[in-house]
Structure formats: structure tokens, C-alpha cells
Amino acid sequence: MNHAAGQRAYHHGNLRAKLLEQAIEQLRHTPAEQLSLRAVARALGVSQTAPYRHFSGKEALLAAIATRGYRELLEL
Template identity: 50%
Template sequence: MADRKTYHHGALRQALIDGAKEILAESGHEQFSLNEVARRAGVSTAAPYRHFTNRDDLLSAVAEEGYRTLADDLEKATGLVGLGGAYVRFAHEHPGLFVTMFRSRPGGEASAAGEAAFGTLLRAVVAAQESGEIVSHASPELTARSIWATLHGLAVLHLQRPHERYGLGGEPEELAATTLSALLGVKPG
């Protein structure tokens, strides 16, 4: 091992996170291996433990970056339907990362970036209510939470190949548009 120039890697922590993302993109969450990440970074399998307490800690750091990327994607979107499309598309394009982000963690802590993403959704809902894009008699918070649940369920079911038959296999944007339209009567404009 250690066929790199210097004994110390220099930026191992980020290299491990990047490598982990790579593996998640190639093979998915269930196939993820900490040893494989170390191998790709060109270090021993014990090295990651200098930067992360365990495998799950690394995955949490990866998830954190995922939340930031998702929040950015949602920021870029315009309109409620656009935001919904961006949410489902993120899951579509980064399925392994998406699963990692929302894996069930018994004692999982909250994520600052996750909060930011929800904040963006909330603002979009308020804007949609003000512009008349949607009509909801419930509070913006409840409406936002409900739409989030819908988008999240859409994203998760979309990743399930066997459920393609229910019409959940189409393009993310179309999926989000038709679904939000069916529930809220939003126009795809």
C-alpha cells in the first residue's frame, strides 16, 4: 500500500467523502463498503477511522453534502411544480445518495442543510399561495409539510423499479407536475 508520494494524504477526509459518493452512484447504498472507499483513496482500511468514528459517521457526512446539493437544486427551481420536479429529479439522478440521506437512523441527528431545503420548500409554498398557483385552506407550514411528503413518496416510489407499472416510472418533472395537479389543482405553468 501507500504508493502515493507523501506518507500523509493531505486531504483524506474529503477524498473519502468523494469516494463514498462515487461508490453510492455506481453500486447503491446497500453495496457501500468502507474498505472499498479506503482502497479507492489509496490508503489502508484503518485510515478512515482517523477522520470518522465509524462507517455510519462517514455516511452522515456524505448525506450532509447531499442535503446541501439538494437545497441548492431546490433554490434554482422556480414555482412549486418546478421545485417538485427538482426534488424527484434529484432522487432520480442520485439514487444511492438519496437513499443514504434518508436511511432510517435510530439516533440520527438533524441536518442544518436539511432544514435549509425545507425552508426553501416552505417559501415556495407561500409564494404559490400568494400568486394563486395553489389554493389551500391549511396553514403554509402544514401545506408545505404535506407537499414535502408527497414529493418524497413520489421520489421513493419512483426509485422502486417494480412499481413502474403504476405510472411512476416517467420523467421526474412530469411525475411531479401530474401528481401536484391531481392533489392541488396546480397548473403545470
């Protein structure tokens, strides 16, 4: 296994939070219909299957983003 593949297979920190942050960033430039868990994973440098350890699919990721947004609104 080369060094780059080894880096992609492991992520330091709270991956779930990083996935949410990256997905929100991508939604600033891409419609929700075009959001891809693979693209989110690629942007973070993790394996394409890594998001599925935290979200069952794109709908679950979008639901988590919505939940986060509602919680932030309640804190205002």
C-alpha cells in the same frame, strides 16, 4: 517495507474530502447497504484503517454524505 506499502500508509491532501468523494462515486454504482469503508480506502490507495480516523463507521460516512448533499441543496 516496500514502496507500495509506504504509499498506502500516507495520503497527501484532505483525506476526509477524498473519502466523501470516493464514497459518493461508489454509491453511483453500489447500493448503500454494500458500501464499504475498506473499498473506499482501497480505491484511494490508503490503509484500510485510514477512514476510521475521520468516520467512526459506515453510518457516520453516510451521514456526512447526507449532510454534504443538504448543504449543496441549500446553495441552489
